[in-house]
Amino acid sequence: MIYSNTEFYYAIPDQIDDSNIILINEEAKHLHQVMRRTVGDIVYVTDGMGHIYESIISLISKSNVILKIQSKQTQNNKLQHIPFCIPILKSSDRFEFALEKCGELGITNFIIYSAKKSYKRGVKLERWEKILIAAMKQSLQSFKPNITFMDKLTFSKSGNTLNIIFDQLAEKSFSDILTDNEKSKNINFIFGPEGGLTQNEIVSFDNSKLLKLTDNRLRAETAVISAASLLSTISVKK
Amino acid sequence: MIYSNTEFYYAIPDQIDDSNIILINEEAKHLHQVMRRTVGDIVYVTDGMGHIYESIISLISKSNVILKIQSKQTQNNKLQHIPFCIPILKSSDRFEFALEKCGELGITNFIIYSAKKSYKRGVKLERWEKILIAAMKQSLQSFKPNITFMDKLTFSKSGNTLNIIFDQLAEKSFSDILTDNEKSKNINFIFGPEGGLTQNEIVSFDNSKLLKLTDNRLRAETAVISAASLLSTISVKK
Numbered sequence: 001m002i003y004s005n006t007e008f009y010y011a012i013p014d015q016i017d018d019s020n021i022i023l024i025n026e027e028a029k030h031l032h033q034v035m036r037r038t039v040g041d042i043v044y045v046t047d048g049m050g051h052i053y054e055s056i057i058s059l060i061s062k063s064n065v066i067l068k069i070q071s072k073q074t075q076n077n078k079l080q081h082i083p084f085c086i087p088i089l090k091s092s093d094r095f096e097f098a099l100e101k102c103g104e105l106g107i108t109n110f111i112i113y114s115a116k117k118s119y120k121r122g123v124k125l126e127r128w129e130k131i132l133i134a135a136m137k138q139s140l141q142s143f144k145p146n147i148t149f150m151d152k153l154t155f156s157k158s159g160n161t162l163n164i165i166f167d168q169l170a171e172k173s174f175s176d177i178l179t180d181n182e183k184s185k186n187i188n189f190i191f192g193p194e195g196g197l198t199q200n201e202i203v204s205f206d207n208s209k210l211l212k213l214t215d216n217r218l219r220a221e222t223a224v225i226s227a228a229s230l231l232s233t234i235s236v237k238k
Numbered sequence: 239m240i241y242s243n244t245e246f247y248y249a250i251p252d253q254i255d256d257s258n259i260i261l262i263n264e265e266a267k268h269l270h271q272v273m274r275r276t277v278g279d280i281v282y283v284t285d286g287m288g289h290i291y292e293s294i295i296s297l298i299s300k301s302n303v304i305l306k307i308q309s310k311q312t313q314n315n316k317l318q319h320i321p322f323c324i325p326i327l328k329s330s331d332r333f334e335f336a337l338e339k340c341g342e343l344g345i346t347n348f349i350i351y352s353a354k355k356s357y358k359r360g361v362k363l364e365r366w367e368k369i370l371i372a373a374m375k376q377s378l379q380s381f382k383p384n385i386t387f388m389d390k391l392t393f394s395k396s397g398n399t400l401n402i403i404f405d406q407l408a409e410k411s412f413s414d415i416l417t418d419n420e421k422s423k424n425i426n427f428i429f430g431p432e433g434g435l436t437q438n439e440i441v442s443f444d445n446s447k448l449l450k451l452t453d454n455r456l457r458a459e460t461a462v463i464s465a466a467s468l469l470s471t472i473s474v475k476k
Contacts, residue, residue, distance in 0.1 A: 002453060004407055097335060104460050105452060139454040169242055174471055214343060214470040215240060216377040222342050229467035232452040233412055 001073060003140040007035060008052075009045045010137055010144070016069075021045050021055055023065040032060050043067065048136070048144025050075045077143045078235040079106050081186045084228070085153055087115035087193040088123070089220050096131055098221035103135025105225075105232035108143045111188075113153040117195035123149045153190070155205070161186040163208035165197065166227065168217050170210035174230060191224050239311060241378040245273060246290075247283045248375055248382070254307075259283050259293055261303040270298050281305065286374065286382025288313045315381045316473040317344050319424045322466070323391055325353035325431040326361070327458050334369055336459035341373025343463075343470035346381045349426075351391040355433035361387045391428065393443070399424040401446035403435065404465065406455050408448035412468060429462050 009031060015022045023031060023045070031037045037057060045053045045067060051074055055067035084107050089095040099110070112128070114120070125147060132145040155161065162185050190197075190205065202210070213226050247269060253260045261269060261283070269275045275295060283291045283305060289312055293305035322345050327333040337348070350366070352358065363385060370383040393399065400423050428435075428443065440448070451464050 002407065004455060101460055101463065104454060104456055105464065106454055139456060141454055169240065213467075214473075216342060216344055216379055216470065217242060218342055218377060222339055225339065225463055226343065226467035226470065229451075229464035230471055232454065232464065233468055235452075 003044065003052075006044055006140070008137040008140055008142075009043060010048060010133060011045050013047050013049060016045075016047055016053070019069055020058075021053060021067040021069060023067065024063065028060075028063065028065045031057075031065050042070070044140075046136070046142040048133070048142065050077060050142050052142050075142045077108055079231055080108055080143075082107070082231060083109040083111050083188050084224065085111045085113060085188055085190045086224055087113055087118045087191065087220070088121055090119040090194055091221075092121065094219070094221040096128070098224045099128055100131050100135045101225040102228040103132040103145055104139040105228040106139075106141060106235070107228050107231070108145045110145060110147040111150055111153065112147065113150040115153070115193040116198045116201055118193045125149060153201075155188065157206055158186070159207075161188065161207065163188045163190055163205040165190045165202060165205065165208055165210050166192070166213060166223050167196075167202075167210045168212055170212040172209065172211050174211050174213055174227070189227055191220065191227075194220050241282065241290075244282055244378070246375040246378055246380075247281060248286060248371060249283050251285050251287060254283075254285055254291070257307055258296075259291060259305040259307060261305065262301070266298075266301065266303045269295075269303050280308070282378075284374070284380040286371070286380065288315060288380050290380050313380045315346055317469055318346055318381075320345070320469060321347040321349050321426050322462065323349045323351060323426055323428045324462055325351055325356045325429065325458070326359055328357040328432055329459075330359065332457070332459040334366070336462040337366055338369050338373045339463040340466040341370040341383055342377040343466040344377075344379060344473065345466050345469070346383045348383060348385040349388055349391065350385065351388040353391070353431040354436045354439055356431045363387060391439075393426065395444055396424070397445075399426065399445065401426045401428055401443040403428045403440060403443065403446055403448050404430070404451060404461050405435070405440075405448045406450055408450040410447065410449050412449050412451055412465070427465055429458060429465075432458050 009023055009027050011021050011023055037043060039057050039060060041057050045055055051072055053072050054070045056070055058068045059066040084102055128147055164187055213223055247261055247265050249259050249261055275281060277295050277298060279295050281293060283293055289310055291310050292308045294308055296306045297304040322340055366385055402425055451461055
């Protein structure tokens with residue numbers, strides 16, 4: 001089922017039992033104060049774990065909303081095995097815009113890191129998670145993105161993981177590499193900061209490939225959004 | 239030649255003769271006050287018509303900069319036949335961000351229009367052109383984007399033009415349609431506003447196809463950026 005012309009609400013699994021869902025705080029307010037939903041309306045709730053509940057509003061109180069579950073659908077997380085490793089950028093607007101776009105496009109796994117040439121600024125995991133949850137709901141998806149921070153980007157060695165580093169001067173392009181075979185591996189997508197990754201950083205990743213997205217020099221956040229667009233389109237349902 | 243690690247300057251063809259280029263106003267200031275370039279430095283200038291001039295700074299005065307041309311390269315505009323028809327969006331930040339990303343990704347032909355459900359706001363062609371010229375230079379490209387406004391999106395009939403309308407509920411996906419055969423046609427890429435295109439608007443376009451980009455519901459500006467990313471990657475040099 002493809003959802004459209006509706007809105008999603010988010011409830012953590014603890015707020016959901018076999019027959020009812022309870023919405024609290026912002027979600028409850030959004031439902032009745034912003035969307036003006038009333039008792040008897042059908043709405044959709046996701047638990048952020050791949051489930052979507054069609055449910056009917058049975059009670060609206062001052063502090064929460066009770067919904068009766070009608071049916072439940074389970075989705076697949078198609079891009080779970082592709083973490084996006086994004087450095088902290090100079091402009092937090094551009095950085096947050098890129099996060100939001102990735103969220104909409106179905107990226108659910110984020111490692112934010114501080115690159116050698118990253119502009120040093122605050123790590124706002126809570127704020128970033130909020131942006132990603134909003135993007136999940138907005139785009140009618142059901143996987144709460146997972147976001148972590150690493151001061152230095154390092155991975156434990158694993159034969160089954162490929163590191164793809166995006167670099168404008170790479171000789172191979174994205175479309176050369178994303179064969180079906182490689183889609184099944186774990187793939188880290190590694191993006192550089194405004195000034196690029198250093199040679200030391202590049203060689204620090206095992207089993208890595210340098211790829212370019214386009215011939216144009218892209219801003220850091222544009223490369224991130226572009227790669228997310230490509231993955232999202234490749235993984236479209238046939 | 240793929241440019242990198244440099245900056246581009248922009249001069250209209252009138253400022254360029256067979257042997258010299260004159261930079262004026264903002265471009266001249268940027269060269270010596272921001273980039274701290276000095277006489278003897280090699281810099282790159284584009285005329286926005288597909289030419290890139292490698293040139294050497296011969297004189298810096300208070301009001302302008304004279305450059306001596308060393309060599310000239312001509313580029314192809316790969317996406318000229320694909321105008322992006324973008325409605326005015328509710329958020330001008332999001333709208334301008336999408337324009338900038340399209341510019342970086344190599345889209346050079348823009349028709350901004352007022353859709354039935356467009357939020358009515360000012361038409362700022364001059365400001366938008368400035369954003370696109372900055373994106374052209376930033377991404378080291380040589381085609382000044384062409385941007386026009388239409389109050390109602392209409393095209394003269396032409397057998398050789400295909401109108402692609404992006405719609406989340408379309409059955410066909412982007413990758414189904416972009417065969418080599420269709421890449422050679424003129425193709426209008428038509429995007430809707432936040433509330434979507436109306437049925438009347440959709441049927442008003444001859445020879446049109448509805449396509450979806452991804453399964454997720456995308457914000458208006460995300461669909462625009464996503465389509466630009468795909469075209470940019472498809473057209474990458476082999």
